[in-house]
Amino acid sequence: MTVHQKLQSSIDAWTHSVESISELVAPLAESEWNRATECPGWSVRDVVSHVIGVECEMLGDPRPIHTLPRDLFHVVDEFSRYIEVPVDVRRCHTAPEMTSELEYTIIRRSRQLRNESRDPGTTVRGLMGKDTTLDELLTMRAFDVWVHEQDLRRALRVPGNLDSPGAQLVRDRLLEALPKVVAKDAGVPAGSSVVFDVTGETEFMRTVRVDGHGRGRLDSHVTLAPTVSLSMDWETYLRLACGRVRPAAVREQVKVEGDAELASAVLANMAVTP
Known part of the structure; x- marks a missing residue:
């Protein structure tokens, strides 16, 4: 079986956006990774870490075992704590470490999506272990990645892709x-x-x-x-x-x-x- 037609548009949008993020951050100097974005408390590094962390979770990788600092003002509930763990664990990573992990994650996730043969209505595990459909999960991944691409573009002052599939x-x-x-x-x-x-x-x-x-x-x-x-x-x-x-x-x-x-x-x- 091949990828269901209903899923392909979400996969294509995700691919376009996540590859755009990779191209956008590849040439950044170390200091540019620390630029603030419009996501409260998150830098460019943090947004990329979030993208990596969620896609690793979609791949079935174990979540990091990590205790968050108590002074993160933007962590206000259980969902934000859940999202913050894979972000905070990467705050000490260098630019080469970030770009390498992003590229490797994209390769792995793209391979997984190319081999996706399940029906769009299949029940799957989403964020925080909540059940959702495969169609909804892939749609929301494409949504999230494109929105974060735009967060990065505004922070880095590199506009673009405002009319892309995402x-x-x-x-x-x-x-x-x-x-x-x-x-x-x-x-x-x-x-x-x-x-x-x-x-x-x-x-x-x-x-x-x-x-x-x-x-x-x-x-x-x-x-x-x-x-x-x-x-x-x-x-x-x-x-x-x-x-x-x-x-x-x-x-x-x-x-x-x-x-x-x-x-x-x-x-x-x-x-x-x-």
Whole structure:
């Protein structure tokens, strides 16, 4: 058997992004690995360590036995502690050690994915031992790796790949979350509509309509008189939706029309990633 067609798009997006990360960090000087990213408490080295650590876990490697320092302010719950262990254990690694391990991990993981023959609905073990489907696991790995590629690009001031296969996958997953963001998290009242007009490398325009029962519905048709209209570029939308910045930090990049109070509520609740 070969890789199921439904899985191939996620694998292709993951491959493109993880190889882009490898190319991006290969020439870095030692000092550049310490640059801060928009992920709280994480440097360039830490983001790459996270990518390596999760992919090693996907390969079935044992997790490191390691006790975290008590002064990591960004470690606030069980999930962040779980994620931090393979990051913290690599904080003493040199640039050559990091690039070598990343390259080796990509080779191993790519071989594993090329030989993947299971059905997309197969139950597999995800992060923290939680059951998920193979399709969902691979989709979220492609999502995570592309978002972290962009974290690294912003930290290193090397923009790119904002319209790559990973970008398309991330856009689609973020759009799926919009009805909940608007109707439940932001509490936009029934009968209201919120338009998102996103421009740039990966552009789209969508409306979230809140029905009489308070449920949100995503619509590709744009209403002529929305309750709120939010316009921004794709990278700003990404940073907000992935919790990289607070709305106040990108106020100049977001154009708001309509109910200002509701707009603020929507922007304050846009982050959908942990």
